[in-house]
Amino acid sequence: MKILVLNCGSSSIKYKLYNMDDNSVLAAGGVERIGLDEAFIKITLPNGEKKKIMHDMPDHKEGVNFVFQCLLDPEFGAIKSLSEIDAVGHRIVQGGDLFEKSVIVDKSVEDGIESLCDLAPVHNAGHLKGLRAVDKLMPQVPQVCVFDNAFHSTMPDYAYLYAVPYELYEKYHVRRYGFHGTSHRYVSQRVCEFLGRDIKTQRIITCHIGNGASVSAVKFGKCVDTSMGLTPLAGVMMGSRSGDIDPSAVTFLMEKLGKKPQEMADFLNKESGVLGITGISSDMREVESAAAEGNERAQLALKMYNYRIKKYIGAYAAAMGGVDIIVWTAGVGENQVGTRLEACSGLEFLGVEMDAEANKVRGEEAIISKPESKVTVCVIPTDEELMIAKDTMALLQK
Known part of the structure; x- marks a missing residue:
């Protein structure tokens, strides 16, 4: 069976084509700047090289169609006919409380995703465009939606509700949803396979730390809490997102800066976090380099960043009555040696004993805690x- 996975954003499409007989990737790439000038697709060739092709793509239908053309290309394509694609799976950011598991797409599913656009206007609108583009180009092929927050649907109400009048939850569905759920689900399962343990006996803290970042508490295979909230803005400090902030600080800044609600949301999502503190970059590699060269604001940003992750690890250990495994994943979590070491330092009282030498690993599965550590700390590359x-x-x- 061959399955095409699509992640459609407002002006982009990321894709991977899998051969499910052995879970191998037959093709991968991404379309950028849909509806804008100088749109292009970047393809990863079998030898690892990248190929960039400029192509006019006024909408998602043309974007998906060009992905299909590239998959069929006699020089660098992966299939001879679109009939070889048995199904298309889509990443959907916001499933609200309508979708608690993955579903086969029909009209009611599309309507449900559309009804949730208020909660994720940019993401869900892009996902819908991708769904409908495939519908038009390959109407006979089944499609499946996998929701980013579905894994977090097992959180108890006392963990996901906000302390605002209850009728606001009933009327507007205002609550903690969480995101990166597909990644948290994958790494919590995979780390138990890697360690040869039964997930139903393990208390796991999963740290998905990339440009966007979230931490989850997974107790006996089910998520019981997660750091992101109604939107991906909450939780730990991120590349350009503020993470947790006093709501009164938000209204105070809106008044001082003269910003409207959407302008303030953009400010907290795109101009804050590591970028806002350093004034340099949202890329942690650049920030680490600047800190090593003596840049004080870069050094401050790293301390803030690592400290906030550490606080969530401690909080979730308390929430679960202990922790057996800590998992690091995503771009920073898999590759930034310093962040892992600093965020886990001082947690010896929980039974965490890091192995500085083992921690030097980048981008591959590994145990990075000492053999005698009561808590096993691992790096597990994610594969959403x-x-x-x-x-x-x-x-x-089925």
């Missing part, structure tokens, strides 16, 4: 696309 492909296959085989 494979999780989406597996969900798609499982639903179609």
Whole structure:
């Protein structure tokens, strides 16, 4: 079975084509600048090289169609006919409280995703465009939606509700949803396979730390809390997102800066976090380099960044009555040696004993705690696309 996984944003499409017989990736790439000048697709060739092709793509239908053309290309394509694609799996950021698991797409699913656009206007609108583009180009092929927050649907109400009048939850569905759920689900399962443990006996803290970042508490295979909230803005400090902030500080700044609600949301999402503190970059590699060269604001940003992750690890250990495994994943979590070491330092009282030498690993599965550590700390590279492909296959085989 061959499954195409699509992640459609407002002006982009990321894709991977899987052969599910052995979970191998047959093709991968991404379309950028849909609806804008100088749109292009960047393809990862089998030898690892990148190929960039400029192509006019006024809308998502043309973007998806060009992905199909590239998959069929006799020089660098992966298939001879679109009939080889058995299904398409989509990443959907916001499923609200309508979707608590992956589903096969029909009209009611599309309507449900559309009804949630208020909660994720940019993301869900882009996802819908991708769904409908595939509908028009390959109407006979089944599609599956895998929701970013579905894994977090097992949180108890006392963890996901905000302390505002209850009728606001009933009327507007205002609550903590969480995101990166497909990644948290994948790494919590994979780390138990890697360690040879039963997930139903483990208390796991999963740290998905990239430009966007979130931490989750996974107790006996189910998520019981997560750091992101109604939107991906809450939680730990991120590349350009503020993370947790006093709501009164938000209204205070709106008044001082003369910003309207959407302008303030953009400010906290795109101009804050590591970028806002350093004034240099949202890329942690650049920030680490600047800190090593003596830049004091870069050094401050790193301390803030690592400290906030550490606080969530401690909080979730308390929430679960202890912790057995801490997992690091995503771009920073998989590659930034210093962040892992600093965020785990001072947690010896929980039973965390890091191995500085083992921690030097980048981008591969590894145990980075000492053998005698009561808490096992691991690096597990995430694979959200494979999780989406597996969900798609499982639903179609029911």
